[in-house]
Structures are given as structure tokens and as C-alpha cells.
Amino acid sequence: MSDALLSVVLSRVAGSSSRSFLRRPLPLPHRAAMAVSVQLQPSPDSLFDQPLRVRVSGLAPLQQVTMKAWLRDEKEQLFRSSALYLADARGHLDLAHSPALGGHYTGTQPMGLVWSLSPHTPFTRLVKRDVASSPLSLHIEVFDGHWSLEQLPRQPLATSTNQRWFMKKGVSRIPVRDGRVRGTLFIPPGDGPFPGIIDLYGSVGGLVEHRASLLANHGFLVLALGYFGFDDLPKDFINLDLEYFEEAVNFLRQQPKVISPGVGALGISKGGDLALSMATFVPHVTAVVSIGGCNANTLGNLHYKDITLPGLGISIEKIKFLESELIDISEVINNPVDEANKDCIIPIEKAEGYFLIVVGEDDKNWRTPLYAQQAVERLEENGRENYELISYPEAGHLLEPSYFPFCSASFHRLVGQPVAWGGKMKPHALAQIDLWPKIQTFLRKHLENHSKL
Template structure:
């Protein structure tokens, strides 16, 4: 029998709880329910409390979460729990005893979601019209995903949206600039931010939409592999990014005169070049980035930064058709590569360097160390460094499922990104508000010219 719990979409199953050791207590015929607090609908980066009631005292259960992405790929997680003496279970207070994670982790079921298809990365493309639905189920006993009872004791659905009410999504096709603008509700003015990803190409919108929910007017910028833009980034000109900065600055709701920029991977070295050469970029966040211009050439006026080279013979071939490219990129400090180094010591703005110490895309800890040394040598103190042990390359907003390996567009093969499930996921939870704090610190104190 299914009882639908109104707006909560909570489902209670009137079922006889059975532990395999004989009949349970008088609660055996009571309705078990799963509730998501404070609401079954929330933003993707918001934490929730998962609570189960109606269990028998000290009953062993398995909690399972699952979602299906826009490509039809299934992600699942599970963890073992024991109810308290009143037959209640609160994931914010009770520790997981095993499964995909252990310990008291209120959002563990969410950040430990793992694809059944190897090397799959969750990317939300339609951020405007549909959420990700996370189905949360509770099963009797401690099982495995392949050996859970056919019927759950109870289930609930958590809708995780990427745009809150009032945020506007506006495709941008102005001059050469291609991207998507996310405008927070209200009159503003709002701090303006340019958001970029790396070798995945195209326009990636999920981080920009989430930033807009927090009051940042964000332009997620395409720079290759999108619309009529070049198909690769072997030759980029910084004037294109300068044009994008001006498009953002000219928006009537943007607080100026300066804007921020956030980038990951190739996007990270681009934001370092932007803050170095473009005076209106005053805050730059480099996630898993390099202190040199990488791969292709970058041109600006009469300046050209060559792309930092690679040595293919340093590729490591691993099991399961994976490769490790962490040592492929050359050392920027070698004499032959010094022309590739971005002269960040000339920047007047502020830097936030984010390091995953187990980054397997490239040697981010070394590159950030070199960047900081260059700033110190020139008497600069305009930087912050956040470093996470056992975190990999793909540091996403809070609660994104961990991706250890996936297809690399440029390499043409599946590569490992590094990191370990729990420390990487907790790093994402820790980093996300710090990104927002950094941007507010350096953008909100401005006055509009």
C-alpha cells in the first residue's frame, strides 16, 4: 500500500519489517516513512536532513539514493545504518556503519552517488527547466546494491534544482561573445563573474546558475567547441575574453567597475591571464590550474604566450583502459618554457588558487607553489591558497558526485582526474562557500563608476 505524503512526495510503505531473526516489535506493522527536511525541493548545492521514522528500535537498515541523469545514466549510493532506541534515524546524527562511506555524514548519500557505467561524469545541461530527482529509499537489513530486498520499507524523492525562482537565463550572442548569462532576482547591483570550464568545451552552465542563486550575475563563457567559435584552442586571443568582460560590465545590474573570473583546468590559466592583462578583472579563482599558458598559443595585442608543451612519453597506461597524464605537461620553470609563464606578478587584482593535492590531470601543487613564489619575489601579497589532500582535479560545487575518471576531449581517451571519494567530496563542500566569500570580499566593496 502506498501513501503519498503531499508536497513532500514522501512514500510510506505499510510493510512488515523482518530482520531475518524472527518477528520484530510492535512497530512491525507501523508505517515507515522517509522525510527530507526542510523541504523535498531545494537547490542543488543546499544541504538537507534525511530522517526515517517508524522503524523498530535498533533496527538495521540500508539507505539507498539514486538518480538518472539527462543521458539516462544511473547513479546510486548506499550506506548501512542502525535506528535509535525509538526507531528513528536521522542521517545528520547517526553514523553510517559501511557502504559507500562511513561516519556521520548528513549528505553522504548525495555526494557518494556513483555511476553504474565506468568513467561517467555528471554534468547538468538543462539547468532551467528540470531538476535532478534523487530517490531516497530505506531497506530492511544490511545488504548490498545487488542483494537488497525487492521492496523498500519507504521512499522519498528530493528535487534538486539549479535555478531558484526569479533567476533569469539569457543566451548571449553579442559581437563575438558566446555564452549564457544568469541574472539574480532583484534590482541589484550584483557582483559580476565570468565562469569557464576546460577541455570539455562548449558552455557549461551548472556552476554559473548556482552562483546566480547566491547573488552573482554570472556569464558562463564559451571559448571553443560552441556555436561559431573555433573547434579547438590552439590559438586564442585575449581580446575575445576582454570583449566578454565588457559585455558583463555593461549590464545595468552589474556592480563595477571590476568583475571576477573563475575557471577550472584550462579555464584556470585563462582567468590568470585575464587578471594579469585585463585591468577590469580584479578577482580570479584558479581551480586545478597552471601558472603558465597551456597547450595552445594565447595572443594579446603585441604579446604572445606560447602554449606549455607536453611530452607524450610520460603518459602512464593503467588498467581498465585508463591513462594517467599527470606528468605529461612540461615544467614551466624549465628554461625552454619560461616564455609560457603568465606574468601574474603584474596583476593588481586578487588571486585564489585551489589545489587538489591528488590532481592527476597535471601537477597543480607544483604550479601553485611556483605561482606563489613568483608573487612573493615581487613583494605581492594579493593571493590566497586553499589546498585539499586526497582531492583530485575536478573540484565542483558542493554535493556533485565525485568523478575519478572520464573521457578527455583532447586526449581522446579516458583519463583519471585523481582524488578519493570522501575527501574529494568533502573538499567540494568546504570550497563552495569559500569561493563565494572570496568573490564577495573583492567585488562587493566596489562603487559603480
């Protein structure tokens, strides 16, 4: 078949109606003689934030196929995705070069099947708890014809499995109970020294380790730090003590493989404003990444020596009810620059370190774009240029490491019901892929360079 004819066929399939994938497969003049197979590279194992190349061989020329991916988390919750493809003139399919014609995403997206994994049970978020001893088993299947997930035939033409790990060989995971500090230390293989990072999640509480473990694979020595709702720590964050975080900083700095003298902090949501406060008040915090954070102290009071930052207030009446149980709480937190709230603002202009402020412009958890704008204005009004700002259109609140499945809404333990996180699947997923290496570059730049001064 000539390239011109192939181009015409592809354009007609791509331009067909949205119902085309519900039709039975088109009859083909002949089927491929060889067996259909799915090839994954690397195989069978890879890290979760590592790209996976997906190829299919043994198809008939121009054969319509549906690619499906699925996995189950540690609670046996099912996550699935699918996309519609057309084999090339040789009966081959390569997701790095072949465009998806419909399904969960469109266009050439080599990792689309992974980042578009969607929960079978609504409002379920993929979180890996056991990062050390078990991977997530990702199954990739290919089916004859174009189908929706609900209409797929019982048997795929071929299937393959990729074990996606969170710790590579040689990374050490060490539970921490040192003084008041509670968390987990992840140490890369080798002699180091390595940039030291404190990793903080938000108002979900407990201890979240997946991001810290992935960072350790990239040469960072990371302390995933609990600060409430874990072990013997306080059950809530009504009154947080910044000296606790200072104790964690000193513990990390004392690790023999950590580059001295400064360490970094990486926080998302409530963890974002805590990271800003650490850089402002705690010595030796020299690089901070705040993802979807606020420029003021939120939710509860924060104490440090003789200083108290009140928690930014909320207005419950500003909750928006979207559908069923789902709510939008983005307007609930009060505006930091209102006169009544100015004592809550974190005086980040006093910090000697560097800030990377990350914004999802479609954040439905709180008004991240507004908070970032106020933070930047405060720095610039005080003659400070120690910041970088990254803003992603159509991205939501939960900006995770590369290839994490997009989560638009999930159950919020603090709120007690499902909340919207915002974002649109494809731009949010691409934002995560873009952001993850930029975080590492920023932290490495300011921690490794600072050590040479």
C-alpha cells in the same frame, strides 16, 4: 533500552567484519507498529547545492537498514549510492546524527548519499546541461537489513523523492550572442547591483552552465562563457585570442545590474590559467579563482595585442596506464620553470587584482600543487601579497560545487579516452563542501569592496 546497552550494540555492529552487510537482517523481538516513512527537508524541491536533511521513522528499535539514493541524468545514465545504518532505540534514523557503518562511506555524513552517487556505467560524469527547465530527481529509499547494492531486496520499506534544481525562482537565463561573445547570462532576482563573474570550464569545450546557474542563486550575475567548441566559436584552442575574453569582460561590465568597476573570473583546469591571464592582461578583472589551474599558458598559444604566450609543451611518453583504458596524464604537461618553457609562464605579478588559488593535492590531471607553489613564489619574489591559497589533501582535479558526486575518472573528449582525475571520495566531497562558500566569500569581498574605493 538503556543508553549504555544501546552504545554496546552500536559498537558491536560498527566493529563487525566487512562481510556483515551481506548477511540477512538480524531477527528483532518486534517490528514497529507504525508504517516506515522517509522524510526529506526541504521537500519536495531544493537547489542542488542546498543541504538535504534525511530522516526515517517507523522502524523497529535498533533495526538494521540500508539507505539507497539514485538518480538518472539527462542521458538516462544511472548514478547510485548506499550506506548501512542502525535505527536508534525509538526506531528513528536521522542522517544528520546517525553514523553510517559501511557502504559507500562511513561516519556521520548528512549528505553522504548525494556526494557518493556513483555511475553504474564506468567513466561517466554527472553534468547538468538543461539547468533551467528540469531538475534532477533524487530518490531516497530505505531497506530492511544490511545489503550491498547488488543484493538489495526488490521492494524498499519506504521511499521519497527530492527535485534538485539549479535555478531558483526569479533567476533569469539569457543566451548571449553579442559581437563575438557566446555564452549564457544568469541574472539573480532583484534590483542589484550584483558582483559580476565570468565562469570558465576547461578543455572539455562547449558551454557548461551548472556552476554559473548555482552562483546566480547566491547573488552573483554570471556569464557562463564559451571559448571553443560552441556555436560559431573555433573548434579547438590551438590559438586563443585574449581580446575575445576582454570583449566578454566589457560586455559583463555594461550590464546595468553589475557592480562596477571590476568583475571576477572563475575557472577550472584550462579555465584556471585563462582566468589568471585575464587578471594579468585585461583591465577591470579584479578577482580571480583558479581551481586546478596552471601558472603557465597551456595546450595552445594565447595572443593578446602584440604579446603571445606559447602553449606549455607536453611529453606523451609520460602517460601512465592504470587499468583497462584508464590513463594518468598528470606528468604529461612540462614543467613551466624549465628554461625552454619560461615564455609560457603567465606574469601574474603584474596583475592588480586578487587571486584565490585552489589545489587538490591528489590531482591526477596535472601537477596542480607544483603549479600553485610556483605561482605563489613568483608573487612573493615580486613583493606581492594579493593571493590566497587553499590546498586540500586527498582531493582531485574536479572540485565542483557542494554535493556534486565525486568523479574519480571519466571520458576526456580531448584525449579520446578515460582519464583519472584523482582524489578519494570522502575527502574530495568534503573539500567541495568547504570550498564552495569560500569562493563566494572571496569574490564578494574583492568585488563589493573594490566598488566602494
